[in-house]
Amino acid sequence: xxxxxxxxxxxxxxxxxxxxxxxxxxxxxxxxxxxxxxxxxxxxxxxxxxxxxxxxxxxxxxxxxxxxxxxxxxxxxxxxxxxxxxxxxxxxxxxxxxxxxxxxxxxxxxxxxxxxxxxxxxxxxxxxxxxxxxxxxxxxxxxxxxxxxxxxxxxxxxxxxxxxxxxxxxxxxxxxxxxxxxxxxxxxxxxxxxxxxxxx
Amino acid sequence: xxxxxxxxxxxxxxxxxxxxxxxxxxxxxxxxxxxxxxxxxxxxxxxxxxxxxxxxxxxxxxxxxxxxxxxxxxxxxxxxxxxxxxxxxxxxxxxxxxxxxxxxxxxxxxxxxxxxxxxxxxxxxxxxxxxxxxxxxxxxxxxxxxxxxxxxxxxxxxxxxxxxxxxxxxxxxxxxxxxxxxxxxxxxxxxxxxxxxxxxxxxxxxxxxxxxxxxxxxxxxxxxxxxxxxxxxxxxxxxxxxxxxxxxxxxxxxxxxxxxxxxxxxxxxxxxxxxxxxxxxxxxxxxxxxxxxxxxxxxxxxxxxxxxxxxxxxxxxxxxxxxxxxxxxxxxxxxxxxxxxxxxxxxxxxxxxxxxxxxxxxxxxxxxxxxxxxxxxxxxxxxx
Numbered sequence: 001x002x003x004x005x006x007x008x009x010x011x012x013x014x015x016x017x018x019x020x021x022x023x024x025x026x027x028x029x030x031x032x033x034x035x036x037x038x039x040x041x042x043x044x045x046x047x048x049x050x051x052x053x054x055x056x057x058x059x060x061x062x063x064x065x066x067x068x069x070x071x072x073x074x075x076x077x078x079x080x081x082x083x084x085x086x087x088x089x090x091x092x093x094x095x096x097x098x099x100x101x102x103x104x105x106x107x108x109x110x111x112x113x114x115x116x117x118x119x120x121x122x123x124x125x126x127x128x129x130x131x132x133x134x135x136x137x138x139x140x141x142x143x144x145x146x147x148x149x150x151x152x153x154x155x156x157x158x159x160x161x162x163x164x165x166x167x168x169x170x171x172x173x174x175x176x177x178x179x180x181x182x183x184x185x186x187x188x189x190x191x192x193x194x195x196x197x198x199x200x
Numbered sequence: 201x202x203x204x205x206x207x208x209x210x211x212x213x214x215x216x217x218x219x220x221x222x223x224x225x226x227x228x229x230x231x232x233x234x235x236x237x238x239x240x241x242x243x244x245x246x247x248x249x250x251x252x253x254x255x256x257x258x259x260x261x262x263x264x265x266x267x268x269x270x271x272x273x274x275x276x277x278x279x280x281x282x283x284x285x286x287x288x289x290x291x292x293x294x295x296x297x298x299x300x301x302x303x304x305x306x307x308x309x310x311x312x313x314x315x316x317x318x319x320x321x322x323x324x325x326x327x328x329x330x331x332x333x334x335x336x337x338x339x340x341x342x343x344x345x346x347x348x349x350x351x352x353x354x355x356x357x358x359x360x361x362x363x364x365x366x367x368x369x370x371x372x373x374x375x376x377x378x379x380x381x382x383x384x385x386x387x388x389x390x391x392x393x394x395x396x397x398x399x400x401x402x403x404x405x406x407x408x409x410x411x412x413x414x415x416x417x418x419x420x421x422x423x424x425x426x427x428x429x430x431x432x433x434x435x436x437x438x439x440x441x442x443x444x445x446x447x448x449x450x451x452x453x454x455x456x457x458x459x460x461x462x463x464x465x466x467x468x469x470x471x472x473x474x475x476x477x478x479x480x481x482x483x484x485x486x487x488x489x490x491x492x493x494x495x496x497x498x499x500x501x502x503x504x505x506x507x508x509x510x511x512x513x514x515x516x517x518x519x520x521x522x523x524x525x526x527x528x529x530x531x532x533x534x535x536x537x538x539x540x541x542x543x544x545x546x547x548x549x550x551x552x553x554x555x556x557x558x559x560x561x562x563x564x565x566x567x568x569x570x571x572x573x574x575x576x577x578x579x580x581x582x583x584x
Contacts, residue, residue: 031375032361
C-alpha cells in the first residue's frame with residue numbers, strides 16, 4: 001500500500017472525527033417560565049456602530065377613540081394590534097384587544113368563523129350568523145356585537161364588537177375564561193357604546 | 201527512517217509539507233468563494249456559511265438535501281493548526297536559545313485558538329431597552345424562533361421556544377409541555393405580506409390575521425441595512441387529532457396569535473431568538489452628549505441597574521462607547537439608540553475565549569523580547 005494512500009486514509013479518519021463532532025450540535029426545544037411582559041420596543045436590525053438611525057413606533061390607525069372602563073389597564077399596541085386592555089375582574093383570565101384593518105378585512109362571515117375557531121367552535125353559515133348578530137349604539141353608529149361561548153369542561157368565551165369607519169374595519173374583542181368574560185362584558189359593552197371620532 | 205507504527209504514520213501525514221501547501225491553497229480558494237458569496241448572501245451569512253463552518257454545504261434548488269461541496273474554514277484552519285503545531289514540536293530544535301521563538305509561536309497559536317473560539321462559540325445578540333424598562337433577555341435578529349407562550353397563569357407565562365432549524369423541515373413538532381402538535385406547511389426566509397382583496401384566492405390560513413393576508417415568497421435580502429420578512433404557515437392539531445387551524449406567523453406581524461384549548465390560552469409568534477439571562481437590567485438614564493455648540497455626537501451612555509438577587513447583585517453600572525458592562529460571561533456594549541433618546545440598544549457578546557487574543561499579544565511580545573534580548577546580549581558579549 002503506497003505511502004500517499006496511507007497518508008490519505010489517516011487524514012480521512014481525522015476528518016470523520018472532526019465532521020462527527022461538528023454535526024453533534026443539534027438545537028432543541030426549550031421551555032421556561034418567564035414573567036409577564038409589556039409589548040417590547042420595536043425590533044431593529046442589528047446595528048453595530050454609533051450613531052445609528054432613529055427607531056419609531058409603528059403608526060397608529062386614526063379615526064376612532066375610546067375610553068377604557070374604570071379599572072381597566074390599557075397597554076400600547078404592537079403591530080396591527082392597536083391596544084390591549086386588562087379588565088380588573090379575574091385579572092389574567094380575560095383580555096380585550098383593538099385591531100384595525102383596511103377595507104372589509106375578508107368580510108363579516110369569514111371573521112366570525114375565524115373568531116369561533118379561536119375558541120374551538122365550528123363554522124356557521126350566513127343564516128346562523130344573522131341570528132347571532134346583535135347591535136349596540138355608539139357615537140359612531142351601530143356596532144355589531146357577537147357573543148360566543150366555547151365547549152368543553154373549561155369553556156372560553158368571546159364578545160366581539162365590530163364597526164367600519166370610512167375605509168377601516170375596527171374590531172374590539174374581549175376573550176378569555178367564560179366566567180371572567182361574563183363579569184367584564186357589561187363594562188366592555190360600555191366601551192363600545194363610548195366609541196367616538198378621533199379628533200387627532 | 202520510514203514510520204512503522206500507526207501513530208508514527210499519522211504524525212508523519214499530519215506534519216507533511218504537502219498538507220501545509222494543500223491547506224494554504226484551499227484557504228486561498230475559500231477566501232475567493234466567501235468574497236463572491238457576499239453578493240447574494242451578505243457579509244455575515246457568507247462568513248457563517250464558508251468560514252465559520254467545517255464544511256460548505258449546498259442545497260439544490262427545490263430539494264431539502266444538503267450536500268457538502270468544499271471544506272470550510274473551520275476544517276482547513278483546524279488541519280493547518282494541527283499541521284503547524286505538530287511540525288513545530290516534532291521538527292524544530294528544543295533549546296534554551298530558541299525559548300523566545302517558542303513563546304512567540306505559542307502566542308500565535310493562541311491567536312489561532314482565539315479566532316476558533318470566536319467563530320464557533322461566540323454568541324452575539326442585542327438588547328433594545330427603553331428608559332424605565334427592565335429586561336432579562338437578549339434577542340438575536342439573525343435567528344428566529346417560534347414562540348408558543350401559555351398565558352393561562354396570572355403571574356407567569358410559560359414560553360416554549362422552537363428553534364428556526366426545526367421550522368425549515370416539514371416534520372411534526374410536538375413537546376410534552378404542549379397539548380397540541382404543530383406542523384410547518386410553508387417557511388419563507390423572506391416574504392411580502394399584503395391584505396387580501398376580494399379577487400385574491402382564499403388564504404391558506406384558517407385562523408388569526410393571516411386569513412386576511414396574501415403571502416408571497418421573495419428572494420432573501422442581503423444588505424446590511426435590510427431585514428428579511430420571515431413567514432411561516434403553521435398548522436396546529438390537538439392530541440386527539442382535532443384541527444385547531446392554520447396560522448400565518450411572521451416577524452412583521454407584531455401581535456401574537458393563538459387559540460384557547462381546554463381552558464389554556466396559547467399565543468404563537470415568530471420572533472427573534474431569545475437568550476434569557478439569570479439577571480436583569482433596568483435602563484435608568486440614557487445620555488446623548490454633543491460637543492458644545494454643535495450637533496456632533498460626543499458620547500453615548502446608558503445608566504443601568506443590574507439586579508441578580510440570587511448572587512446579591514443590586515447596583516448601577518454605566519455603559520458607554522468602548523466601555524462595556526461585563527457581567528455573567530457577557531459584555532454589553534452601547535450599540536445604538538432611538539425613539540428620541542428614550543431607547544438604548546446594547547450589543548451583547550458572549551465569547552468564552554475573549555481573553556485569548558490579549559494573552560496571545562502578551563506571549564508574542566514577551567517571546568520577541570526574550571529572543572531579541574538574547575541575540576542582543578550575545579552580540580554585545582561577543583563584541584567585547
